Amino acid sequence: MTAFIACLKHLSIAVALATITTGAFAKWNDCTAPLPMNIDLPSVAIPAGLASGEVIPGARASFTVPINCTVDPGEGAWSMTLSSGSLSPLPGLPDVFTATGLRGAIGFRIRDARGTPMLPINYNGALDTFQFDPARQGANIVQGSFELVKLGDAVVGTFGFSTGLHVPNLEWANNGDEASSTLSFSYTITGTAVPTCSVTTVDVAVSLPMVSVSAFTNVGATAGTTPFGILLDCASDAEPSIGLTDATSPSNQSNVLTLAPGSTAAGLGVQVLYQMQPLPLGSASYVYAGERDAPATRVTSLGPRSGATSIALEARYIQTATSVSPGTLKAVATFNLSYN
Template sequence: MLVGLRAMLCIVSIVAALPAHAGTLAFPSTGSMPVLSFSATVSAGRDTAPGTALSQAFGNAGLAVSGTDCTITQDISVNGTLVPGYTNVYQTGVPGIGVRFYITAGWNGGWTDASSSQFNKTDGGTAHYTRADLVVTGPVGGGTTSNLPSMFIKFTGSCIETVTATQTLTGSTSVTGNGCSLTTPTLAFTLPRAFSKNLPSIGATTGDTTLSLGLNCPAGVKVGITVTDAVNPANRSSSLSLAPGSSAAGVGVQIVNGATLVSFGPDSAVAGTVNQWIAGTSAGGAMQVPLTARYVRTSSKLVPGSVNGKATFTMSYQ
């Protein structure tokens, strides 16, 4: 007799419901960010060095963090149009003026303008600062800022709900690019007759003749000057080349600013260009820059004759 055997297999499935997020990260109120605005008016020299901050705005939105046990990533993006040639400065509608954003690097850390960063924190309040700089990006024009960029911030992590906020800029800024006018656009030095005995050796000088370059400037403008050899623009020495029509040889012309010998540079108004020198900072109104021209012996062989030289002055208003 056959006996049927029957077995029963029982599978018990237990599913534990785990919370999707174990901690919290939040602003004092959803999406809250401080109100940032720049000065109502700013002014700068036309050729102020790029990167110079003309106005800064700071804010602390604050963050509350509790129970987190994962890596939190802070992602930053900016809604704006980049200034050509820059990767982190945005247009303002005023030539030569842009906006750069910064944010706290981590909890209470230093400033960063990177697109993202990662950090951990268990709980407690944090300082969460934002900053915006109104910076020079090129020759400063005049106008009023408009359509200012904004910064979008997002915090993500496996242990928190995603948190977002937008940092905006309010108001507008009137920008003035300061420059000077030349009251003596041309200087014509007439050096006295010199003799070989006045130039006994290479490097000897004679015939000092002084004239003043006149300007009219707003107060506070730092005036830089670059002198360029018009006959040989690549000349970076302190001896001006002789111009066509000169019959002398073994002699050149030097230009002296006060007691300082001037070396020649490129025809450029960019702040800090090669051999640019600072004539001073205007108190407002007329400004005089005394310059002296003189002969200099440049060779062991000295040939008598006429001496002509040509140079251009490029002004930089910083």
């Protein structure tokens, strides 16, 4: 096998919120989903010196809503509409919005499952709806993330709003009822300015060694472990945590990076390790899925850091299929830092 290159890029992470407004309709009532669901960012601390328009590190949550329908709803896509009030776009930030219920000089951005920022569509004469994938009979998945964006001086407190999940003019996501089909979003601004770190090495390329296919004898076998580091400059007593996102498949929540386009090998993936443990992947610090009341976390604490410091990491091949084909491997991840 020829050399594998894994690129890591620094990405500030933040969190956004979702929306829904609809009238009564009930052509169908056959769909069920683990709703209502509350997406909460329990403690948002804004780093000192964070510029207006920047995402707030650690203030991002992803959501996954499985919906099962026994009837084909026909044409239409799953949509989130603000339950009350309206969305307000922000000059110079075309994909960032404020909404009724949001305060504290905070805006939000919605991303789809691929990590692409979403813009609202016109529904019943108002731009207050985010449209996801087409609805269909059987299993459906509504998946995305929201992130918070600093707009000005923060106001301490708890804020939020609700949305409804539906196929416009056809049916609600859960039991044909608006009240049973809500996604609620909330966050708490602590007012504490936390110490942070700046990244000295923004892009890192890691070349893994050439390894024989014979080294991979079963799924889960690993080889080619290679150390590398990410250099930071931290304020005194900063407490960063690191999160990784699979750039090829942002919704990937395993601990194995998928192969990027251009790879010719097969049956393998790449893991990134910290203190000999694979780092979990995810597009957000908090992950809400299914009927889980509390979110899963996808970040790993790096402990207290001060001054110039390095995050000591490793990358390695891992077998993901029973058959392995030789060739070139490439995987790409983005990393983000959040703070306690």
